[in-house]
Amino acid sequence: MNRSSSTGWGRVGLVLGAVLAATTWCVPAGAAVPGDADAVARPGAAPTCPVVYFDLGETLVHTADDGGIGYQAGAASYLGALRRRHISIGLITNVPPSWGATDAERAARLRKEVDAAWTGSVPFAWRDFGDRILTPRTDAERKPAPALWERAKAGSGGCRLVYQAETAEEVKVAASLGYVPYQVEQAHRPAFLPVGLVELLGRRSR
Template sequence: MPSNLSHDVPGGARTEAARGCAIVYFDLGETLVHTTEDGSTGYLPGAAAYLRELRERHISVGLITNVPSSWGETDAERAAALKKEVDGSWKGSAPFAWKDFGDRILTPRTEAERKPAPVLWERARAEANGCRLVYQAETAEETDVAASLGYVAYRTGQPFRPAYLPARVIEMLAHRPR
């Protein structure tokens, strides 16, 4: 009798893993957005187009970002405060693509959870349903921690390299054994 491969697996992780999946997590500041000296915020060059390409390729995205834990009791409350902060200083013709991130905006619950502590990356992995995890940020300290936890880590903003890990590479990684 054939067995249901995804029974007893939360969210159908085996089904997702069988067809390949990846979730790309980002730091926010100086990875996707930049705050100028006048306090305004906008996309870094290429960030909006990159997020659009990931969306068109059906690659899920999330944020792992430090905000004060006092901004709310839950990730949703802290994410709402973050959105308000960013949107309040936003300059640019296209608004930030918050809808792409859904509920995958992870923030510290306590000050001890702030990056580079591994807690936020561990929480993201626990919710990944077996998908390949990618983390992109501008600092070596954060990408080193992510890599040590099994993420494919990519440091953005490096000379002579693409601004972001190419989407086609992420698609290939999604189908490689973990």
């Protein structure tokens, strides 16, 4: 990592540390927002800022030993909290390039594969992601290569971008490209980036 990206990572770490210490900003993942209980996201519309991208496997969903797939602990309520606040979300995830010629085709195959093995009582919230599901067109684009993050950034309209994943290497690559990084499921801090902080980042996106 070059000096500029390392410095950026340090600034992000300071911001995250300060906000995570301020418990009044650490909104619980399932907390409701007054007056918006029936609000829904509008996938397909221009994204609102910020845009929160996720890895999929072992970040939002967990694959059990028997092959069944369900939500990772806390993920469904966290996605619901983002939805209620009209925060745009997306996926940056590796799938075989042979699954389709376009992101839409590969996303459709991904949905089919996940839904076929789904064992959770609540279906996965595909609708919330709209067309913001980015997958590799070639093996060379597979993460941790930067291509998928670069493509997401090019389509962001200048919004601040967040990336959340369980893999430290992916989080570091995203940080080097200007994303606000967050490694999920770490001890002694929230499982996901607190929604209050995500909203604050949105106010600083422009």
